[in-house]
Amino acid sequence: MKFATRTQKTGHSGLEDLFAASGPNVISFAGGYPDRDLFPTKQLNQAFSQNFTSGDRELLQYASTEGYEPLRAKIAARLQTTGMQVDADDIMMTQGAQQGIDLVARLMLDPGDGLVVEAPTYLGALAAFNAYQPTYYEVPMQADGMDINALQRILMSRKVKFIYTVPDFQNPTGVVMSLAKRQAIIRLANQYDVMILEDNPYRDLRYTGKALPTIKSLDTEGRVIYLGSFSKILSPSLRMGWLVAAPNLLKELLALKGGSDLESSNLVMHGINTYMENNDLDAHIREIQDCYREKKNAMVAAMKRYLPEEAHFTNPDGGFFIWLTMPAGFDMGAFMKEHLLPEANISYVPSTNLYATAALSNGARLNFTGPSLAQIDTGMKALGAALKVALQHNLVAEQA
């Protein structure tokens, strides 16, 4: 009994490690968890209750693959404020943005097809893509987004189906792609006839500075598929995201969604829709921004205070993550497994899990939204102390 060839890559996604690094006694900087104290539990209870008692006899019935129209209309209205030309008919609801990644890969990729990803990139996207056996081409991340020259060299010489990017507060580096690069990536996509998958779950979570236009809003040829999610601005437990695509793409994606899970939960879509009718989602997002801004600032301050000078780290304008880099040769995965986790009960995501093919080992993704302010201080203090010991004793040098 032989499994499909894809299982040679899908068996070890790094997602398991991530959950394993989140045990009850661990201070986890590993997960991409929202602060649990920010969930609008009372308001969601009110919204669900209102729907349960509304007398709507279709609430618990099968509905449609594209999803509840009033909710899609509300999402469209929000996206229009980012400059996107979009209405409810351009949107399909998904099981978080994660399902959107899976369905776009399913739409586009035959085994061996070229796929451009950022290096490093979101490990869940790699887990989704691996099931479709692409040929990966990696574009290094720079402080203003992916290296556009490297991207152009790939597109000139390789056959590529699509480019996967997280342009706002990238997972894992926290980087925002500049406007010039957003314009350049659209030009290149048009020139080389490729698609762009714009994954944008953190867009609303900006703590300083001004938002840039989405890549989708610069798209004139229907080449950008846009993914959004309620996971980070309401609750991940709702498992509700959305996908925006041109009609010819959306038609195919709807058929693939139907085969995949028929439809998303009508009950949950109604719950979110009623929540949005009864509450000011933007006010809730501002509350989240205030909390995460404070946590981010506390984390950066603690890292400055406690970490050895060999450690470099970003100070992102938004999102969930700080990117930590140690000197070349330092193995952040081995350091965590052999020292930090057993000795100090602290975890993060080592960079080795965050590349499609390269495996740089001296980086780490640190989440600052899930832990409390106290945990941030305790955690960074212990991380700093352990890093200093490791550096002093040269404990975790990479195997040459």
Next chain:
Amino acid sequence: MKFATRTQKTGHSGLEDLFAASGPNVISFAGGYPDRDLFPTKQLNQAFSQNFTSGDRELLQYASTEGYEPLRAKIAARLQTTGMQVDADDIMMTQGAQQGIDLVARLMLDPGDGLVVEAPTYLGALAAFNAYQPTYYEVPMQADGMDINALQRILMSRKVKFIYTVPDFQNPTGVVMSLAKRQAIIRLANQYDVMILEDNPYRDLRYTGKALPTIKSLDTEGRVIYLGSFSKILSPSLRMGWLVAAPNLLKELLALKGGSDLESSNLVMHGINTYMENNDLDAHIREIQDCYREKKNAMVAAMKRYLPEEAHFTNPDGGFFIWLTMPAGFDMGAFMKEHLLPEANISYVPSTNLYATAALSNGARLNFTGPSLAQIDTGMKALGAALKVALQHNLVAEQA
């Protein structure tokens, strides 16, 4: 910009037709819809509210790919009563049984791999399988389940990865696989080293007679993957099903589920779990059985009364569907599209959508659980009248 090869088959699943045939003025026998008056709305409201107000700060957080343990334990306890050796650790939660079908295909199938399906079979399963480009081998359905001799001939001469079967109240024929055939299919799977995917969403909905053991309960080599669902016994809008598999398979399936949508809704799993703690699910199922038994009997009586003698139809012991057969040469799809739907606003699923490769056109799947008793009478009366006209004038003979 070329889509993946799979889209040559996934673009036209028949699922779209099914939704299209369910408009507001249509009496639909097409969908596989539960009776909306049976949803335990009040009890689910109570369960969700109880959880929202419990003070559980993890309710709205990310949780785990396998799903909420207390719910999996309750499902395991129910499955043990069918003779299955199973505990919570053998179970993974899915987005309805549909996602289970998709994930098993993803685990097993490379393009071109052999896959045995019943003929006819569930159209949603074909929609899922088509994305993995299998080579289909069809086994004709008989009154006691798939033709085991035909299955053996296929397994002797072809390389097959797995056998897909709906053994209880098959979708679309309503047939129950006999115990002898359940034992035979296990023997053959062991002998020819193939897997069995046992899709069993209707098992609890038996209206007459005694339940047979699940195929999974006869499995001694970990070859059967079992799918169940809350869609038909609680609500399809919850999008909650489950999958039972041997540990080596479950490990791979969990990684594939992670890449596909990370996890199912923690909120919804808690809701179902609390519902099951506060209510007697078996009593609720007996209420459903009583309602559907009455509807089924009414439908069979109406078909006997109104349909022309050329029409043959089943009288199933459970499930959702009656299978209608007209004489060879009669095109049930053309009849519906050209006459029944425009002239009488009545729909069903024509058999042409229900075969992997064959396309027998003289059958139809009629659902009796969704429509009301009044609609069943009105619908069968109109269907009978239209069929008589069509037969008399030879309106919808198949193209020779």
